Amino acid sequence: MIYAVINQKGGAGKTTLAVHLALRLHDAGRSVAFIDNDPQQSATRWIAAAEPEMRLESLTTAEDLVAQAEALAEEYDDVVCDGSPRLNDQTHVLMYLADKVLIPVLPSALDVHATLETKDAIDRVTEARAADGMEPPAVLIALNKVRTTGEQAKIVRQALAELGLPVAKTSVGLRDAFIKAVVDDTSVHRDGTKSRGHKQASADLDALFHELLQLPAEPALALAA
Numbered sequence: 001m002i003y004a005v006i007n008q009k010g011g012a013g014k015t016t017l018a019v020h021l022a023l024r025l026h027d028a029g030r031s032v033a034f035i036d037n038d039p040q041q042s043a044t045r046w047i048a049a050a051e052p053e054m055r056l057e058s059l060t061t062a063e064d065l066v067a068q069a070e071a072l073a074e075e076y077d078d079v080v081c082d083g084s085p086r087l088n089d090q091t092h093v094l095m096y097l098a099d100k101v102l103i104p105v106l107p108s109a110l111d112v113h114a115t116l117e118t119k120d121a122i123d124r125v126t127e128a129r130a131a132d133g134m135e136p137p138a139v140l141i142a143l144n145k146v147r148t149t150g151e152q153a154k155i156v157r158q159a160l161a162e163l164g165l166p167v168a169k170t171s172v173g174l175r176d177a178f179i180k181a182v183v184d185d186t187s188v189h190r191d192g193t194k195s196r197g198h199k200q201a202s203a204d205l206d207a208l209f210h211e212l213l214q215l216p217a218e219p220a221l222a223l224a225a
Contacts, residue, residue: 002073003212004098004137006083006091008114008121012104013144015043016178018082019050020205021102021212023187025078026051033072035059035081037090043082049185062089069097087121095125100215101137104144104172105160107153112160115141119165138215141167142208145174170207177201 005018015038026032033055036044047056055076059065065081072079081098084090095101103118105111126136141160146153153171160167177188177198184191188201 002069002079002098003100003102004081004083004094005102006094007104008087008118010085012106014085014104015082017102017104018080019043019046020187021209022047022080023051024189024209026054030077033076033079035069035079037081037083037094038085046185062093065090065093087117092121092125095121095137096128098137100212101139102212103141105141107143107146107156112156115160119163139166140212140215141165143171146171147174168208168211170204170211172204172208173200175201
């Protein structure tokens with residue numbers, strides 16, 4: 001199973017979700033390989049510190065992705081890809097290769113407009129896969145870094161739904177626990193702090209990843225508690 005975590009502009013929390021997904025799958029007993037397609041290589045440093053035994057590949061060109069992603073998927077249960085922070089050739093290749101695509105979006109009007117570009121990219125990739133006799137990728141858009149009031153998130157969620165985009169029921173909150181996870185080279189579900197913020201952050205991700213895993217691509221995986 002190939003998971004691609006992408007977005008059309010930086011700052012939406014793409015790398016945080018990709019790393020947490022990879023670690024959550026690993027801790028559920030899956031064999032996981034991680035592809036870092038982001039030129040900043042933030043995920044590479046994070047994964048290398050958090051889980052040194054995880055297979056880690058820095059594939060920053062479309063050619064490298066085509067050459068290696070599917071081979072990794074044959075060797076490992078899951079391949080998690082942290083995409084480039086913009087729509088480019090690598091992003092389109094990732095979307096073409098992926099079984100499931102997770103797209104974090106900030107709860108702002110600007111991000112809704114940017115998501116229109118993502119919708120066009122999804123449509124083009126779907127057409128390309130159909131021409132090759134493939135089903136479309138399973139896509140899930142997640143509202144990320146949502147403040148507790150969530151009023152703007154409700155407006156954004158409705159706008160995305162009106163565009164015909166598949167929006168996750170789960171919103172991921174704006175929580176300090178995610179910042180601490182980066183600093184400590186870990187994930188919120190591994191952190192031993194057990195504060196209310198960490199529990200909420202972990203619950204947000206568990207619910208989001210459950211939705212992602214339930215998308216019809218193969219039999220759903222139940223993450224261990």
